[in-house]
Amino acid sequence: MPNIESLSFFLPELFLTASMVVIILVDVFMGPANRNRVVRQLSLAALAVTAYLLWVQTDPGEAIFFGALAVDPYSRFFKWLFLIATAVIFFVTPYTSQLLKTARHEYYLFLLAVMFGLFLMASAQDLIIIYLSIEIVSIGSFVLAGFLKGDRHSNESSLKYVIYGAFSSGVMLYGLSLLFGLAGSTNLFDVQRALASITGPGDLILVAALLMILVGFGYKISMAPFHFWTPDVYQGAPTTITAYLSVAPKAAGFALALRVLGIAFGDNLQFPADQWFPVGNLAIGTVIALFSGLTMTVGNILAIQQNSVKRMLAYSSVAHAGYMLMAATILNTQALGAVMFYLAVYLCMNLGAFLVVILVHNKFGYDDIDDWRGLGFKLPLVAVPMGVFLFSLTGLPPTAGFVGKVYLFSVLISSQQFWWLAVLGVLNSVVSLYYYLRIMKVMFLEGEPTGETVSDHPAMTGMILALMVPVLLFGVYWSPLMGWVRASLKIFTPGG
Amino acid sequence: MYTDFAPILIFSVLSVALILFALFLQRILAPTNKSALKSSTYECGEEAIDNARMQFNIRFYVVALVFLIFDVELVLLFPWAVVFKELGLVAFVEMLIFLLILTVGLIAVWRRGDLDWVKMEVPYARGRYAQLEQPLVDEPAPEMAAELEA
Amino acid sequence: MDSLESYLFIGLVLFCFGLYAVMTRRNGVAVLMGIELILNAANLNLVAFNRFGGLSEQLPGQVFALMVIVMAACEAAVALAIIINLYKTFQTIHIDEAREMRG
Numbered sequence: 001m002p003n004i005e006s007l008s009f010f011l012p013e014l015f016l017t018a019s020m021v022v023i024i025l026v027d028v029f030m031g032p033a034n035r036n037r038v039v040r041q042l043s044l045a046a047l048a049v050t051a052y053l054l055w056v057q058t059d060p061g062e063a064i065f066f067g068a069l070a071v072d073p074y075s076r077f078f079k080w081l082f083l084i085a086t087a088v089i090f091f092v093t094p095y096t097s098q099l100l101k102t103a104r105h106e107y108y109l110f111l112l113a114v115m116f117g118l119f120l121m122a123s124a125q126d127l128i129i130i131y132l133s134i135e136i137v138s139i140g141s142f143v144l145a146g147f148l149k150g151d152r153h154s155n156e157s158s159l160k161y162v163i164y165g166a167f168s169s170g171v172m173l174y175g176l177s178l179l180f181g182l183a184g185s186t187n188l189f190d191v192q193r194a195l196a197s198i199t200g201p202g203d204l205i206l207v208a209a210l211l212m213i214l215v216g217f218g219y220k221i222s223m224a225p226f227h228f229w230t231p232d233v234y235q236g237a238p239t240t241i242t243a244y245l246s247v248a249p250k251a252a253g254f255a256l257a258l259r260v261l262g263i264a265f266g267d268n269l270q271f272p273a274d275q276w277f278p279v280g281n282l283a284i285g286t287v288i289a290l291f292s293g294l295t296m297t298v299g300n301i302l303a304i305q306q307n308s309v310k311r312m313l314a315y316s317s318v319a320h321a322g323y324m325l326m327a328a329t330i331l332n333t334q335a336l337g338a339v340m341f342y343l344a345v346y347l348c349m350n351l352g353a354f355l356v357v358i359l360v361h362n363k364f365g366y367d368d369i370d371d372w373r374g375l376g377f378k379l380p381l382v383a384v385p386m387g388v389f390l391f392s393l394t395g396l397p398p399t400a401g402f403v404g405k406v407y408l409f410s411v412l413i414s415s416q417q418f419w420w421l422a423v424l425g426v427l428n429s430v431v432s433l434y435y436y437l438r439i440m441k442v443m444f445l446e447g448e449p450t451g452e453t454v455s456d457h458p459a460m461t462g463m464i465l466a467l468m469v470p471v472l473l474f475g476v477y478w479s480p481l482m483g484w485v486r487a488s489l490k491i492f493t494p495g496g
Numbered sequence: 497m498y499t500d501f502a503p504i505l506i507f508s509v510l511s512v513a514l515i516l517f518a519l520f521l522q523r524i525l526a527p528t529n530k531s532a533l534k535s536s537t538y539e540c541g542e543e544a545i546d547n548a549r550m551q552f553n554i555r556f557y558v559v560a561l562v563f564l565i566f567d568v569e570l571v572l573l574f575p576w577a578v579v580f581k582e583l584g585l586v587a588f589v590e591m592l593i594f595l596l597i598l599t600v601g602l603i604a605v606w607r608r609g610d611l612d613w614v615k616m617e618v619p620y621a622r623g624r625y626a627q628l629e630q631p632l633v634d635e636p637a638p639e640m641a642a643e644l645e646a
Numbered sequence: 647m648d649s650l651e652s653y654l655f656i657g658l659v660l661f662c663f664g665l666y667a668v669m670t671r672r673n674g675v676a677v678l679m680g681i682e683l684i685l686n687a688a689n690l691n692l693v694a695f696n697r698f699g700g701l702s703e704q705l706p707g708q709v710f711a712l713m714v715i716v717m718a719a720c721e722a723a724v725a726l727a728i729i730i731n732l733y734k735t736f737q738t739i740h741i742d743e744a745r746e747m748r749g
Binding site: 502503508511512515548554557561564565567568569571572575 | 654655658659662666685708709712716719720722723726728730734
Binding site: 127128130132135138139142143147149150151152153155156157158159162163166167170171173174176177178180181184185186231232234235311345 | 654657661664668674677678681684685687688689691692695699700701706707709710713716717720721724725726727728731732735736741744745746747
């Protein structure tokens with residue numbers, strides 16, 4: 001679709017950009033008094049309008065901007081996830097004691113910019129847009145991770161983030177350039193057509209290109225062995241940002257990786273193609289399976305040894321990337337649906353867990369697991385939802401995490417491939433039970449009911465309870481969510 | 497099509513091997529007898545008076561960073577300028593929007609005072625400049641402020 | 647030497663140099679230079695593929711390279727700002743000396 005006609009299908013992103021420009025101007029022309037509050041309210045209004053525009057958006061039926069972007073149901077699913085995550089972070093930021101000493105007006109602007117990049121990542125169908133969108137997200141997150149200016153940990157985390165991020169996106173760009181050379185086009189569908197006709201030594205270059213591209217995606221979703229930045233960045237960054245990074249860019253990374261691999265490396269032009277393209281002697285599914293097994297094992301084993309709750313949740317998020325990759329080894333509708341379902345559930349439970357970390361930090365300044373002793377008696381309204389989130393992260397019924405994990409495993413079982421990976425996944429879930437339940441034990445079984453209860457913060461507690469609702473609801477009645485996922489499994493293929 | 501990639505593969509293996517070989521050679525061949533005289537700076541017989549890596553004022557960096565971004569963004573103008581006539585009004589408007597966004601960035605930098613070489617308080621200034629003595633930080637949200645004191 | 651292979655070879659050498667610099671350097675700015683080398687290696691590839699691949703009509707490779715140049719500048723600006731910030735808090739720009747978080 002040509003450029004001018006495309007604009008009407010690009011309204012949410014256009015509005016987001018325009019509102020950022022306006023908010024910057026408002027920000028610099030007003031005095032420091034009330035600046036944080038005004039910028040936050042304007043940004044929230046911008047989020048609301050963006051959500052409305054996304055809601056009323058119609059299907060263009062084909063990719064817009066000459067095939068560069070696709071505003072298909074698949075991308076819209078992820079855009080809603082990003083909107084929800086961003087809105088939750090906006091909501092809790094003023095109640096985060098870590099950020100109180102900092103001027104926060106630019107923080108909201110950076111979050112909006114990152115969300116714009118995430119929107120592009122969900123829609124990208126062109127190598128140029130893929131690179132640009134990843135960089136937009138990365139650059140915004142680098143700044144956000146180091147937002148506590150004088151804080152040594154925050155500094156260190158943004159430094160590590162920027163070094164790892166710039167490096168892996170550079171390697172990925174080199175891979176993309178090789179892919180462009182092999183295909184002679186930047187459009188993913190053209191790439192697929194060109195790859196199908198390649199034989200001989202080109203295969204080796206294709207393998208190299210694929211692995212280099214996997215480095216970039218692996219960094220975004222914190223897949224081992226490209227996860228080294230994860231614990232440090234998660235620990236050092238402001239906790240709101242940690243919560244955001246652990247859900248939104250990870251979901252975007254999965255959205256983009258599945259789209260790129262599913263189109264360019266699929267056997268035919270359908271999406272998903274049901275069959276990987278054979279790249280030389282390399283079976284892509286096996287490569288992803290190896291990464292998946294490594295990722296979940298590394299994440300879980302290192303999570304056991306952690307004392308800091310934030311660091312433990314960081315390794316747990318690595319492990320969850322491994323679980324989701326487990327389904328991504330198979331290229332079919334069921335697998336994509338399972339990953340999308342799990343990402344939606346993961347959004348609620350991980351955000352919830354991090355909000356509890358923020359609240360506990362506000363109240364007591366605790367960060368180590370041992371400091372959480374007796375939390376169940378002091379703050380029951382927070383400790384109980386935390387228990388639910390931990391159950392869900394482990395994958396125990398009756399929570400949504402259980403349903404999500406069942407879907408992930410059923411992909412492997414119904415396709416009858418990678419049995420070892422399914423076994424490894426189950427073993428890893430057992431390992432994860434240990435460190436999740438350790439927090440439960442500290443919260444509920446240790447310490448004594450002193451009778452004193454701390455007043456909990458109503459707004460934060462309300463948000464945590466609100467996030468607990470879907471985790472419990474989708475644990476017993478998940479068909480609406482699964483129905484939405486199924487309806488979203490559609491992208492626009494050229495000529496079909 | 498680019499199917500004939502075999503030379504690249506050979507090159508890649510060769511270049512990696514070359515780096516490793518050079519490192520290995522340096523490890524075994526290079527003599528390592530260090531002395532203070534040997535590692536001192538040679539300045540045509542003059543005594544070196546200062547460290548060669550002199551420190552720049554940090555303000556140079558801020559200006560340089562701002563310059564770098566605006567300078568490089570203009571790269572995007574060149575291809576547009578070449579085909580400007582054929583593209584017509586639409587491309588012109590698009591580029592105007594792009595420049596507008598860049599200008600907003602410049603205004604932001606300017607208003608924040610990052611372009612000032614010496615940041616000072618000027619008596620006739622308004623807005624941000626007049627309030628330089630105040631911290632640029634908001635008061636905490638009222639509900640949190642009460643809690644923090646408790 | 648006006649062939650695709652020669653350009654790709656130079657690109658590959660640049661890539662290897664960049665990789666080497668990133669892996670061995672302690673100085674944050676030098677690591678950034680290595681990353682820039684990697685990006686420029688990719689740029690060279692893109693432009694060379696465009697020139698020798700019969701794509702002279704649309705120039706997607708050239709456009710890609712321009713976008714990468716602009717993005718690299720933004721990234722370098724942010725990274726340098728972060729390194730300046732690091733210097734202010736840690737009094738060093740050696741990236742291996744900023745390691746207070748362990749586990």
